[in-house]
Amino acid sequence: MTPQQLTDQIREICLGFPESAERVTHGAPGFFVKKQFVMLWPQGHHGRDEPHLWAAAAAGVQDAVVGDDPERFFVPPYVGGRGWVGMRLDGDVDWAEVAEICEHAYRHIAPERLSRQI
Template identity: 30%
Template sequence: MTEPADVPPAVLDRLRPICLGLPESYEEPAWVGTRWRIRRRTFAHVLTVDPDHQVAHARAADVDRPACLLIFRSPPDEIAGLVASGHPFYKPEWGPTVLGMVVADDTDWDEVGELLTESYCLLAPKRLAALVDRPGPPPD
């Protein structure tokens, strides 16, 4: 029997190489679900919400049945564009740089990798962020 916050193993298998591939990152259990941190800052948190138990998360993601959610950080200008694109993205109310997405069968894992790398770089010390290979804008 699984608990409401249990994350499907297949989702964790996709997230671990992304998150643990970043310098000095580590994984730990969160209050529910699993989180990845750089130093003491959480740059990714995944959990399965049940609308009857994690009401704030379910309301923010606009889900009325259990759903797997990924919460991370993003620059405010990128948040606006992602939220405007609609599902699977949503904007929780608990921080100006916090963004969430519903993880489903059609999740674009390449995009998740880019988003979590950006989240990490926003929170990591500059020395560590500089070690990360990030895709840049196309050359002119």
């Protein structure tokens, strides 16, 4: 999948949430609902060559997913200390799982009134 196709897939998922918006941040697509909930690195970033995303996560989620599958999930730099999860987007990507990660990130950041609209 090309970086543009990958960006289009993530864009379709993230912009499907109520009042979400896309802005370029740090040179890459970021998705916001007042605050950022997903960051996409379609060509790799910070020493990681593979495309990946960073997603906001509730307390405990990072430890669980990284512990269960450290090949696909990782603690991202900068935002990892706040519990965010990194997810590789190379190889055989399970897009239903990506959508679920993005939805959980959105629900973690969005006001309750918006989360109820999903």
